[in-house]
Structures are given as structure tokens and as C-alpha cells.
Amino acid sequence: MWWDMLATLGGIACLVGMVWVLLFMKKDKSAFYQVDRDQILALLKRVQSGDAHDMEWRTFLSVRISADEFLEHIRARCEQLDDHYRGTSRGRILNRAGREKLAELVAELEAYDHKTF
16 A cells, blocks of 8 residues: 555656656757857958858848847848849849949948947
């Protein structure tokens, strides 16, 4: 009899422990891409100079920046530069007109008084 009671209490303790682990120890393990002003500025300058990789440019364009509205606005405007996209031929992602428009965005970003998160 006491053995059955001990087994039942042990089972309940294990069940409570598992529920506790699932409820309180669960962390969001999903992957995310988060950039700040300095990282974006460095990327845009690399695109201007022809040192950026197409994959990092495409990644930047494809992921919305939810932490900062201004940085998201810059990203969206960079997305519009796709009309000037030329791949990675001769090391340049954007044609000359695209790089000129990108220079305007770089100037705006350099002047941006950003917050630190």
C-alpha cells in the first residue's frame, strides 16, 4: 500500500516537474536577424565600394527591421533600388545610378541619431 502511494506521488512529482520545465524554461529558439545602424551603414558602404556579397545584400533586403522604424524605412528604400540591381558582375551589386541613390541613404543614415537597444 505505501509502495503504491509512493509510486503515485513520484509520478505526480515527475508530471509537475515536466510541466514546470515546459512552461517556465521554454525560450524562443527561433532564428532571427537583427541589425543596428552601424551594421547597416557598414553594409551600405560595402555595397557602394563593391565589397559586399550578394547574399548579405539580399538578406538585408528580405528581413523587416521591427526594432527601429527609421532603419526599416532605410531598408525599404534600399529595396526600391532593385531596379538598379546588376548582380555581382564586376564586383558591383548596383549600377552607377543605384550607387548614387545609395549614397543619399548613407548620408541620411550617418546623420541619424540612433538609439541603442
